[in-house]
Amino acid sequence: MARYTDASCRLCRREGCKLFLKGEKCYSTNCPYEKRNTAPGQHGVIQGKKKTSEYGVQIREKQKVKRYYGVLEKQFRNYFELASKKKGITGENLLVLLESRLDNVVYRMGLGASRAEARQLVRHGHFKVNGKKVNIPSFRVSEGDVVELASKSRDIKCLDEILSATSGRLAPSWLECDRDQYSAKVVTAPKREDIDFEIKEHLIVELYSK
Numbered sequence: 001m002a003r004y005t006d007a008s009c010r011l012c013r014r015e016g017c018k019l020f021l022k023g024e025k026c027y028s029t030n031c032p033y034e035k036r037n038t039a040p041g042q043h044g045v046i047q048g049k050k051k052t053s054e055y056g057v058q059i060r061e062k063q064k065v066k067r068y069y070g071v072l073e074k075q076f077r078n079y080f081e082l083a084s085k086k087k088g089i090t091g092e093n094l095l096v097l098l099e100s101r102l103d104n105v106v107y108r109m110g111l112g113a114s115r116a117e118a119r120q121l122v123r124h125g126h127f128k129v130n131g132k133k134v135n136i137p138s139f140r141v142s143e144g145d146v147v148e149l150a151s152k153s154r155d156i157k158c159l160d161e162i163l164s165a166t167s168g169r170l171a172p173s174w175l176e177c178d179r180d181q182y183s184a185k186v187v188t189a190p191k192r193e194d195i196d197f198e199i200k201e202h203l204i205v206e207l208y209s210k
Contacts, residue, residue, distance in 0.1 A: 058207035061200050068197060069098045070115045075138070080208050091201030092192045099190035102129065103137035105147050109177055109184045110166035117162070126153040141186050148183035172196075 052060070066076045083093035098104065103112070103119040106127060112118025119137040121127065127134060128148050129141065141147060153159075163179070171177040172194040177184040 058203045061203040062207055065199055065204065069104065070119060091205045094204065095192060095195055095199065095201055096190050099195065100140045101137060102134060102139040102141060105141055105184065108172055108175055109147065110169045110179060111149060111162060111182060113162050113165045126150055143186055143188055145186045146183060154182060
C-alpha cells in the first residue's frame with residue numbers, strides 16, 4: 001500500500017497551518033511549524049505572502065483535508081464520488097465519511113496520539129468493532145457500533161504513554177467514550193459542527209465539479 005514517508009511537519013508548512021500529524025509534539029514549543037512558518041524548499045516563502053489563483057486555493061484546501069485525515073489521492077476522490085451520490089450537501093457528506101473512518105474514531109477516542117499512530121494500531125489488529133477484530137483503517141463505523149481495544153492489547157507498552165498524551169482531549173458528541181474500558185460507542189453519525197478543524201469544504205466541491 002502506498003503511503004507518505006517523508007517528514008510530516010513539511011506538510012503543515014506546505015499547507016500553512018497545523019495539521020496535528022505528530023501528536024503531542026504539535027502542541028509543544030518544539031513544533032517545527034512554530035519555528036519555521038515558511039513553505040518547504042530552498043525558496044520557501046512566508047505563508048500568505050504569495051498570491052494564489054482560485055484554482056490554487058481549491059487545490060490547497062483539498063490537499064489540506066486529505067493530509068489532515070491521512071488519505072491518498074485516489075481514495076479521497078472515491079470518498080468525494082460517494083459523497084456526491086448521497087442525499088444532502090456533498091461537502092458535508094464528504095467530511096462525515098472521513099470522520100467515520102475507524103482510524104479517525106480511534107484517534108477521537110484518545111487511543112492514538114495522532115491519526116497516523118491510530119492507523120498503525122488498527123492495522124496491527126489491536127481494535128474490535130462489535131466484538132470482531134478489524135484491521136482496516138478505512139473501515140466505516142455506523143450508528144450503534146462499539147469500538148474497543150482488544151483485551152490482549154491492553155498491556156502494549158505504548159498505551160500509558162498515549163493515554164498521558166491525550167488526557168486533555170475531548171471526545172466529540174457523536175462518540176460515547178469510556179476511557180477506563182478503552183471503548184467508545186457511536187451514538188449518532190458525525191455532524192459538520194463536530195469537526196473542530198477549519199475546513200472550507202465548498203472549495204473542494206468546486207474543484208471536483210469542474
